[in-house]
Amino acid sequence: MDLERHDFELDELVERIQAGDHKLVALQLPEGLKIQALEMIDSLESQTDAKLILAADPCYGACDLVHNKMQMMGVDLVAHMGHSQMNIDSGMPTQFIDVTYDGDPELSPILPQLHAHREMARVRMEQAQAGEVDLASEEGQQKFLDAVGRVAPLDGVKLGLVGSIQHLHLLSEFKKRLEDAGFEVEIPVGGDRLTFPGQVLGCNYSGDSPDIGHYLFLGSGDFHPIGLVLHTGKPLAMLDPYTGDASEMSLQRIERILRQRFGLIMASDGAQSFGILIGEKPGQMRRNLALRMKRMLEKHGKKGYLLALEHVGPELIDFYPVDAFVNTACPRIAIDDSVRYAKPLLTPFELEVVLGERKWEEGYQFDEIP
Numbered sequence: 013m014d015l016e017r018h019d020f021e022l023d024e025l026v027e028r029i030q031a032g033d034h035k036l037v038a039l040q041l042p043e044g045l046k047i048q049a050l051e052m053i054d055s056l057e058s059q060t061d062a063k064l065i066l067a068a069d070p071c072y073g074a075c076d077l078v079h080n081k082m083q084m085m086g087v088d089l090v091a092h093m094g095h096s097q098m099n100i101d102s103g104m105p106t107q108f109i110d111v112t113y114d115g116d117p118e119l120s121p122i123l124p125q126l127h128a129h130r131e132m133a134r135v136r137m138e139q140a141q142a143g144e145v146d147l148a149s150e151e152g153q154q155k156f157l158d159a160v161g162r163v164a165p166l167d168g169v170k171l172g173l174v175g176s177i178q179h180l181h182l183l184s185e186f187k188k189r190l191e192d193a194g195f196e197v198e199i200p201v202g203g204d205r206l207t208f209p210g211q212v213l214g215c216n217y218s219g220d221s222p223d224i225g226h227y228l229f230l231g232s233g234d235f236h237p238i239g240l241v242l243h244t245g246k247p248l249a250m251l252d253p254y255t256g257d258a259s260e261m262s263l264q265r266i267e268r269i270l271r272q273r274f275g276l277i278m279a280s281d282g283a284q285s286f287g288i289l290i291g292e293k294p295g296q297m298r299r300n301l302a303l304r305m306k307r308m309l310e311k312h313g314k315k316g317y318l319l320a321l322e323h324v325g326p327e328l329i330d331f332y333p334v335d336a337f338v339n340t341a342c343p344r345i346a347i348d349d350s351v352r353y354a355k356p357l358l359t360p361f362e363l364e365v366v367l368g369e370r371k372w373e374e375g376y377q378f379d380e381i382p
């Protein structure tokens with residue numbers, strides 16, 4: 013990552029520290045930016061009277077805000093960098109610091125994929141509008157199956173333009189460029205967990221609508237793209253502002269993930285006891301969902317043990333004498349990391365399939381935190 017090209021917007025933090033006469037401030041950064049942490053601490057301590065403490069535990073999102081443990085240390089302000097505010101209260105005064113990257117990739121390399129994806133969406137939509145398809149029939153349903161096996165007719169073929177947080181400043185300019193290239197573009201507005209139009213998180217793609225037929229993601233890596241396709245079932249092109257690379261999320265990749273998920277469901281068939289993981293991080297805590305899973309297991313004559321953890325890892329749970337786990341903390345722990353665990357690690361939807369409460373054939377249901 014080219015750190016020189018990131019803009020760390022620290023001025024507002026300096027003003028807030030001075031205005032509030034804060035004396036002990038916790039600085040929390042995502043993993044990729046921690047290499048800059050000590051330099052930032054030097055800069056902030058030279059401009060203010062505050063002492064800075066680096067919150068050095070891993071941090072992967074605004075779901076993971078420094079909370080009351082640091083209050084006990086006397087911290088009176090948290091500076092959280094690189095993520096935006098969510099619909100959660102960590103119990104600590106928190107200043108969110110934007111980080112933006114100045115990369116501005118060429119649009120032309122991604123246009124062939126966008127044209128192909130729009131055509132795929134158009135075929136699905138036109139069949140629905142022509143009334144040619146009997147959705148009650150198996151053949152009709154086949155025509156509307158999305159990438160995750162749901163029957164999901166479209167109302168439109170708009171291009172949904174989304175990005176990860178450090179590239180969101182590019183969206184309005186890219187919307188114009190894409191419109192000039194002949195696309196009808198929507199920057200989706202999601203629910204309370206998302207702060208900005210076009211923003212996506214690994215656990216929330218709530219801006220999706222039936223008007224959107226396909227997506228362009230501005231960002232790097234496949235973490236958000238995998239989640240977006242698992243959630244929406246729609247074709248997704250990717251443009252990386254760091255490298256300028258244009259690519260798409262392959263449907264074979266999504267199929268592989270779905271096969272793996274189905275394998276874990278099959279492996280849990282007959283399991284009698286489950287560990288139910290509850291995340292202790294403020295934005296991952298889904299106590300009610302965990303309790304619902306426990307009640308559901310009991311209804312089916314099985315045991316569910318509630319396990320609360322701040323961090324989830326194989327070394328912390330593999331040894332419990334249960335047959336499988338269901339995860340209600342960060343949904344991506346089950347989706348992305350399950351091969352690291354010795355026993356099946358399921359999402360709540362997948363447990364419902366194991367117990368016969370939901371049907372796999374009706375399509376995959378991504379575990380979203382609203």
Ligand code: SF4
Pocket residue numbers: 072073074075076213214215216295296341342343344381
């Ligand atoms: S995907 Fe996981 S780590 Fe990222 S914001 Fe959601 S809960 Fe947090």
